[in-house]
Amino acid sequence: MHTPHDIDHLERIRAVTADFGGYQGLYTCLLGLFGIWVAFTPLPPVGPWTGLFPIGALLLVGLFVAAQRHYRRRFGQVRPRWTTRRVLWLVLVPMGLLFGYLLLMSVTNVLGVQGGWVFGVFIAICLAVIGCSHPRTRWHYLVGAALLLALALAPLGALVPSGIHPFEWEYPVMVPLVAGGILVVNGLLDHRTLGRTLTSVSESETD
Numbered sequence: 206m207h208t209p210h211d212i213d214h215l216e217r218i219r220a221v222t223a224d225f226g227g228y229q230g231l232y233t234c235l236l237g238l239f240g241i242w243v244a245f246t247p248l249p250p251v252g253p254w255t256g257l258f259p260i261g262a263l264l265l266v267g268l269f270v271a272a273q274r275h276y277r278r279r280f281g282q283v284r285p286r287w288t289t290r291r292v293l294w295l296v297l298v299p300m301g302l303l304f305g306y307l308l309l310m311s312v313t314n315v316l317g318v319q320g321g322w323v324f325g326v327f328i329a330i331c332l333a334v335i336g337c338s339h340p341r342t343r344w345h346y347l348v349g350a351a352l353l354l355a356l357a358l359a360p361l362g363a364l365v366p367s368g369i370h371p372f373e374w375e376y377p378v379m380v381p382l383v384a385g386g387i388l389v390v391n392g393l394l395d396h397r398t399l400g401r402t403l404t405s406v407s408e409s410e411t412d
Contacts, residue, residue: 220339221402225283227338228399231272233392239265240385244378280399281406298334302327321372321380325357328384332391345394349387356383 221228242261306327313323329350336346362370371379 217342217402220342221399222283224338225280225399225403227335228395229272229276230392230395230397230399231275232269233395234389235265235268235272235392237385237388237390237392240381240388242385244381244385279405280403283403294338302331302334305330320370321376322357322370325353325372325380325384328380329354329357332387342398343391343395345391349391353383353387 242265246261309323309327313320332346332350332353336343336350340347357372360370362368362373365371369376
């Protein structure tokens with residue numbers, strides 16, 4: 206007889222397996238690290254550190270390949286079930302976000318209130334959408350989105366000597382830095398969930 210704990214665990218395995226690619230949090234960490242790298246490294250041909258940008262890009266690719274090999278070696282070949290609903294979610298939602306962001310940019314430009322906070326709101330919405338795939342086990346994305354949204358909309362300019370909101374264009378470092386940090390934390394939590402939920406290939410062979 207299955208206990209509620211067993212049923213809950215089986216449901217958790219089903220949810221994580223169905224979104225196996227999304228729970229490979231090391232990729233999300235790399236995306237966050239890339240955001241942090243962009244925040245502190247000017248794009249060519251500006252700045253004295255531009256020679257480090259190609260090196261950072263190559264390092265990122267190397268880490269991506271290492272993460273891919275790690276997941277393949279630990280969990281083998283996992284084939285998530287691709288339903289019509291999931292395909293539409295992955296296709297229509299990003300398109301809706303893109304058009305919504307362009308509309309928001311146009312409206313704020315007409316009203317004269319455009320700034321870096323608009324991009325912060327967009328990133329917060331993206332984080333919320335990612336978390337809503339399985340909000341029960343990915344609540345950290347909702348927390349990160351709420352935090353980023355609060356920082357983007359709060360009148361933080363009144364707290365700094367310049368009077369300018371830290372997410373405005375005068376502070377181009379802040380948005381990728383904060384968003385990158387949130388992605389790194391969320392990726393580590395996803396990786397932890399994946400490791401605690403699914404059995405590795407070596408453990409399966411031993412059992």
